[in-house]
Amino acid sequence: MLLEFQVVSRNFGGVRALDEVSFRVEEGQIHGLIGPNGAGKTTLLNALSGLMPPSGGAVLLRGKPIQGLPPHRVAALGVARTFQNIRLFETMTCLENVLAGQHLVARRPLWPRLLMLPSHRREEALWREKAMAVLELVGLRERAEVPANSLSYGERRRLEIARALASEPRLLLLDEPVAGMRAESIAKVAEVARKLAAGGMTILLIEHNMNFVMGLCDRITVLNFGRTITTGLPKEVSCHPEVVEAYLGAEVCLA
Amino acid sequence: MDLITHLYAVYGSVLNFMGINALLALSLYVTLSSGLLSLGNAAFAGIGGYVAGILTTKLGAPYLVSLGAGTLAAGLAGMLLGLPVLRLRGVFLAMATLAFGEVVRIAALNLEITGGAMGLIGLPVKTNTWIIYLALAAAAYLVARMARSRLGWALTSIREDETAAAAMGVNLTLTKTIAFTLGAGLAGLAGALYAHLNFLITPGEFGFSVAVNLLMYNIVGGYRVWYGPLLGAALLTALPELLRALGVTAGPLRLGINGLILLLVILFLPKGLADLFHRRGDPATAPAQAAPAKG
Amino acid sequence: MNVLGQQLVNGLFIGGMYSLFAVGYTLVFGVLDILNLAHAAVFTMGGLAALWLVQSAGLSIWAAFPLATLLAGVLGLLVNQVAFVPLRRRPDTYFSGLISSIAMAIIFEALAMQIFGAHNVRFPAGTVPVVIWRLGGITITLLQVEILATVVLLMVTLTQLLKRARIGKAIRAVAENQRAARLLGINVDGVIAFTFFLSSALGGAAGILFGLYFDSLSPDMGRPIELKGLAVIVLGGMGSVPGAILGGLAFGLSEVLTVAISGTSNLRDAVAFTMLFAIMLLRPSGILGKGRTREA
Numbered sequence: 001m002l003l004e005f006q007v008v009s010r011n012f013g014g015v016r017a018l019d020e021v022s023f024r025v026e027e028g029q030i031h032g033l034i035g036p037n038g039a040g041k042t043t044l045l046n047a048l049s050g051l052m053p054p055s056g057g058a059v060l061l062r063g064k065p066i067q068g069l070p071p072h073r074v075a076a077l078g079v080a081r082t083f084q085n086i087r088l089f090e091t092m093t094c095l096e097n098v099l100a101g102q103h104l105v106a107r108r109p110l111w112p113r114l115l116m117l118p119s120h121r122r123e124e125a126l127w128r129e130k131a132m133a134v135l136e137l138v139g140l141r142e143r144a145e146v147p148a149n150s151l152s153y154g155e156r157r158r159l160e161i162a163r164a165l166a167s168e169p170r171l172l173l174l175d176e177p178v179a180g181m182r183a184e185s186i187a188k189v190a191e192v193a194r195k196l197a198a199g200g201m202t203i204l205l206i207e208h209n210m211n212f213v214m215g216l217c218d219r220i221t222v223l224n225f226g227r228t229i230t231t232g233l234p235k236e237v238s239c240h241p242e243v244v245e246a247y248l249g250a251e252v253c254l255a
Numbered sequence: 256m257d258l259i260t261h262l263y264a265v266y267g268s269v270l271n272f273m274g275i276n277a278l279l280a281l282s283l284y285v286t287l288s289s290g291l292l293s294l295g296n297a298a299f300a301g302i303g304g305y306v307a308g309i310l311t312t313k314l315g316a317p318y319l320v321s322l323g324a325g326t327l328a329a330g331l332a333g334m335l336l337g338l339p340v341l342r343l344r345g346v347f348l349a350m351a352t353l354a355f356g357e358v359v360r361i362a363a364l365n366l367e368i369t370g371g372a373m374g375l376i377g378l379p380v381k382t383n384t385w386i387i388y389l390a391l392a393a394a395a396y397l398v399a400r401m402a403r404s405r406l407g408w409a410l411t412s413i414r415e416d417e418t419a420a421a422a423m424g425v426n427l428t429l430t431k432t433i434a435f436t437l438g439a440g441l442a443g444l445a446g447a448l449y450a451h452l453n454f455l456i457t458p459g460e461f462g463f464s465v466a467v468n469l470l471m472y473n474i475v476g477g478y479r480v481w482y483g484p485l486l487g488a489a490l491l492t493a494l495p496e497l498l499r500a501l502g503v504t505a506g507p508l509r510l511g512i513n514g515l516i517l518l519l520v521i522l523f524l525p526k527g528l529a530d531l532f533h534r535r536g537d538p539a540t541a542p543a544q545a546a547p548a549k550g
Numbered sequence: 551m552n553v554l555g556q557q558l559v560n561g562l563f564i565g566g567m568y569s570l571f572a573v574g575y576t577l578v579f580g581v582l583d584i585l586n587l588a589h590a591a592v593f594t595m596g597g598l599a600a601l602w603l604v605q606s607a608g609l610s611i612w613a614a615f616p617l618a619t620l621l622a623g624v625l626g627l628l629v630n631q632v633a634f635v636p637l638r639r640r641p642d643t644y645f646s647g648l649i650s651s652i653a654m655a656i657i658f659e660a661l662a663m664q665i666f667g668a669h670n671v672r673f674p675a676g677t678v679p680v681v682i683w684r685l686g687g688i689t690i691t692l693l694q695v696e697i698l699a700t701v702v703l704l705m706v707t708l709t710q711l712l713k714r715a716r717i718g719k720a721i722r723a724v725a726e727n728q729r730a731a732r733l734l735g736i737n738v739d740g741v742i743a744f745t746f747f748l749s750s751a752l753g754g755a756a757g758i759l760f761g762l763y764f765d766s767l768s769p770d771m772g773r774p775i776e777l778k779g780l781a782v783i784v785l786g787g788m789g790s791v792p793g794a795i796l797g798g799l800a801f802g803l804s805e806v807l808t809v810a811i812s813g814t815s816n817l818r819d820a821v822a823f824t825m826l827f828a829i830m831l832l833r834p835s836g837i838l839g840k841g842r843t844r845e846a
Binding site: 287292339340343345346347350351353354355357358361364365371372463464467470471474475478506507508510511513514515517518521522525 | 632637640644645646648649650652653654655656657668776777780781788814817819820824826831
């Protein structure tokens with residue numbers, strides 16, 4: 001098992017945004033995290049990625065506790081993420097966004113550059129090629145030289161995924177990757193996620209689009225009021241009585 | 256040859272100031288490139304200038320040693336200041352560095368070793384145009400080459416979005432401290448060069464208005480590519496002389512034209528003068544376009 | 551003891567004027583999160599306009615004061631329109647707004663130089679009658695009393711305006727959350743313009759009082775107070791009106807006392823700026839500020 005949340009809690013003032021959340025994410029799986037607005041999904045992702053450390057409990061990555069580590073240390077352990085409200089480097093082009101995203105893997109030392117050694121040109125070409133490959137994967141290769149702030153909404157979501165992939169993570173966190181997207185774009189994102197998982201990457205994603213979640217995820221965890229309601233296969237989860245009552249409504253039961 | 260000698264005799268000192276100001280502007284560029292607004296770079300120049308000046312006058316240190324010591328002392332001061340203040344954002348960082356700058360100026364005004372209000376007097380004139388432009392060229396080369404290094408990408412990422420940068424592995428504290436230290440060091444070098452240009456330095460030469468000038472050079476020149484601040488410093492330093500050459504003598508008119516040019520550049524050249532020259536190549540210099548379309 | 555008492559009284563008057571200046575500064579920051587670096591130039595223009603009205607138009611100071619204050623307010627509208635409105639939708643409004651307002655300041659200073667010359671000027675003798683009281687060894691002049699009364703009057707008016715008047719409530723709503731204010735049907739652009747008017751009028755009033763108190767005006771008289779004003783609003787907490795008032799008083803007192811105790815004017819700003827630096831390290835939101843100092 002790659003990732004485990006053990007009774008993770010987080011308080012905001014008097015409000016308990018996360019209340020002893022516990023579940024596991026298996027390696028190489030696509031794991032969905034669903035629940036109504038305010039259920040604590042993004043808070044959990046923030047607790048995991050170090051942006052907002054949990055007030056209690058433990059987050060284990062390959063069995064090692066990582067709660068309380070600053071974001072860059074968590075990232076260095078192979079965790080990359082996107083944001084619900086899309087945080088791109090707006091004035092950079094698509095290619096530059098991905099090149100910047102290679103921070104953890106590309107060394108890009110200064111000395112060879114100062115001395116104009118040929119090695120740095122080779123290195124630069126190599127990373128550029130890798131960045132183009134990532135853009136290709138998310139379907140933005142043709143848009144490489146376009147600045148991020150002139151992309152369409154769906155393209156922006158995909159560029160953010162590309163930037164996260166640039167650091168070659170083992171665990172990818174996606175916060176509402178298809179929110180507000182058209183059907184074709186959604187299919188494209190699902191296809192990318194499947195490809196990545198097939199390559200051994202683990203994905204933990206938050207999404208409200210039930211068709212997307214149910215069709216894509218290997219396992220699903222449901223949160224409500226900061227608590228774990230259940231974790232299981234899509235069809236188990238969709239028929240769980242508490243889930244049906246609290247969230248989905250009876251008609252979604254897949255069984 | 257005669258003409259050049261003549262021109263140099265008339266405009267040599269403007270040329271020197273252009274070089275020093277460009278170096279100072281570049282020092283602020285390094286901090287600005289990670290989105291940090293420091294109003295302390297004038298004070299770092301002061302620290303570099305006074306340390307170098309004191310070493311030269313009181314200890315008889317060789318010129319190059321003084322330059323190096325001034326650079327290092329300012330860099331060290333930048334690092335020490337950076338540790339506590341870099342958690343502040345935006346205007347609060349600006350205010351903290353401004354306060355630091357005033358404390359440094361007041362210290363120079365009151366300490367015996369700095370010569371108080373009279374300033375540090377009797378400095379040997381060692382700096383010349385060649386040395387200034389050599390230092391400037393070296394610094395500009397370093398900064399330009401840094402842009403596509405790991406550090407350069409990290410700085411630009413922080414400027415664009417700090418949270419996203421941290422989430423993709425950029426160590427914010429470390430990166431910002433490096434930027435701050437490097438900026439302070441460059442400012443210190445400029446100060447040390449300046450100290451050996453004119454027999455004396457006084458506390459007033461490193462005050463708030465200088466700190467603001469540095470910001471002006473960067474905004475007018477453009478702070479998204481390394482040569483922006485150089486253009487800004489060159490234009491704004493030479494502007495009074497240019498206006499004089501055009502027959503506008505000192506006084507309100509020249510001041511007014513100065514202000515007007517500044518205003519026009521801000522309003523109509525949002526990316527600074529550098530945008531006139533620049534097309535593609537460096538990271539994060541793409542022209543800003545309309546807001547993202549939904550779709 | 552009386553020397554100290556005298557210094558305290560002087561510090562109070564000077565501090566009161568700093569407060570007036572800083573309140574205007576902080577008002578704009580509170581609403582827009584932007585520093586208007588033309589504020590000091592408007593301060594100067596206020597003072598010089600009053601001088602012109604008294605000297606050349608032959609008005610009494612009682613008529614000149616409100617007129618010049620109004621004019622300063624109008625200059626504030628101009629600053630907003632020229633230096634801030636065009637930048638509003640740009641991503642780097644913060645940096646560029648600093649510079650465009652400095653550009654306005656330079657243009658104002660050039661105008662002042664053109665009209666009044668680069669040298670120091672003063673109000674004609676007898677603009678305010680010279681009356682001196684002595685209370686137990688402490689000297690107080692009529693001018694000082696009038697200055698303090700004006701400052702108090704303006705502060706009370708401002709506070710009441712912000713608290714009770716419709717426009718005051720609108721200003722606070724815009725300061726709190728622009729988008730929400732717009733949704734509530736508040737004319738945000740109008741409120742911002744009015745804030746600039748109010749802020750600059752107060753700054754101009756401070757300039758007139760300053761010119762009277764120090765019996766000297768010049769096109770560059772705003773420069774030293776610009777930095778002090780910044781220090782004051784940081785001390786008090788950026789955007790906080792009561793904070794700016796307290797900060798101004800604290801600054802005036804510390805200045806006067808430092809000179810009195812150290813005996814040298816070189817140290818005048820030392821305590822204030824050291825204090826400022828320490829506050830930035832320990833409590834960056836200022837004495838009365840509640841603030842988002844560490845977020846974007």
